[in-house]
Amino acid sequence: MAVGLLGPVAYFLGAQHLPGGGPSDASSGATRPPSAHVSPTPAPAVTPTPTPTPTPTPSRTELDVPPTGSGTFVTAQASGSTVGNGSRPLRYVVQVETGLGLSPSQAASEIAGILGAPRGWTHDPDNAFQLVGAGAAHDLTVKIATPGTADSLCWAGIQQDTGGEYNCEVPGGVVVNLKRWVKGSPTFDGPIHDYRALIINHEMGHYLGHSHVTCGGAGRLAPVMMQQIKGLHGCVANAWPYDENGDFVTGPPA
Template sequence: MGKRAVPQRRRRGRSRRGRGARLLLPVLALIVVSLGAGAALAHYNGEEQADNAAPPTAPPSPRATTAKPVTPPPKPPPKPAPEPSPKKPPKKTVVPRSGPGTFTAAQAAGAPTGTGGALRRYRVQVEDGVDVSAREAAAEIQRILAHPRGWAAHGRGRFQLVSGEADFVIRIATPATADKLCLENGLDTHGELNCETTAGVVVNLRRWMLGSPTFAGAPAEYRHLIINHEVGHEIGIRDHLGCPGPGRPAPVMMQQIKGLNGCRSNAYPYDEDGIYITGPVVS
């Protein structure tokens, strides 16, 4: 019996140690798990804090701290604005006082103008040595006589520009030559006026180029008055007319260069409604 009891005690001793080890293992495992979870939690919190923290500021580069600031080159001063060139005064029209007394005829012709009255053929001449083209002057006079407010448009005659035989001549002459031609017919024009003679119309070059100081219009418009007035005498209107009333248009047969007496300057025999512009007879 003693031999059997010894082994039984050994088995009980081994059994106790086995139970103790078995009890200790779960405790150790729990400790290990707790330690691992704590490390993991610490590692996670560290990462989260690292993620939320502001990124570290990079240290300035040596070049940025030692280089001198770059100063842009100074801008060149603005160029001064060019001074405006002084305006040239308008070229003064110089009208020669006299000429040779010889004339060049315009080599030009046209169709008759007008619808009633006798046909009157005219020729245009310009004194030699002056700055007026005979051909251009003839074309301008042709347009004046064909104007819708002129004589021909209202049955007071028909006119035709010709270069040969003519019923009358329209001469553009220097003041001295115009005075001479007009005086041959007893008319004193004082170097300023135009006239109508037995040979035709004499136009003072000064009036043709400069117009009149009493006329409110350009020289080109005043030329209408010259031709209409003198051709009016040529077709038989002998009398000069006066102003019909203050503010009214002056008759074309009024000597407007001598004063308007309250009228408005006017270069046409008829108004825009086709009514003849008349006034009291003065001479």
């Protein structure tokens, strides 16, 4: 068992995303007084035309990462079809520590997309995965937890000191450190979704039996089973087990 890589969550917040609808604005109109010599026909009431307030452009906002959390988890009410051709799909649930403001269903959807990607572990025809929801029979659990809770889970599972920084694979599942899910890594300059793919692919790789390797040569893609957060050693940051030609990206044993 070994400690793996992590990566961050950014949320788009805007009036269109808030329950209850967007902003509104209204102005009042005045009626014209009648002439002294003419019996006026009452002017129709003026219905003021609201002046719309522009919908704010969603801004990229980082989720707060508290050092520790409740230690309790909520399971995503989410499920999906089997991805991959393996004869026995690994059924997994996604859990998020309570009180973080991170949607379990959104996290589960993102993880399902990573595990079903063409360059992911399903490129190996022996592998298959299926996201299942709360209460369903499952083979492993993917937990997203605050650094303190992640440390506790990793120590309890594999006696590994993750130092508030790393993810781990433990008996029965994977522990993702919220700090890495939200903030990524200074060694990885790609989109945050790609870094999350690296987290999931690295730790799921451990679950599938893959061990740590190191850089296969300067300028080459870094293997996902390399601890890229600890340095690239001449390789290029990479989030996927396979390259664009379908070749497995690996290197010498670490």
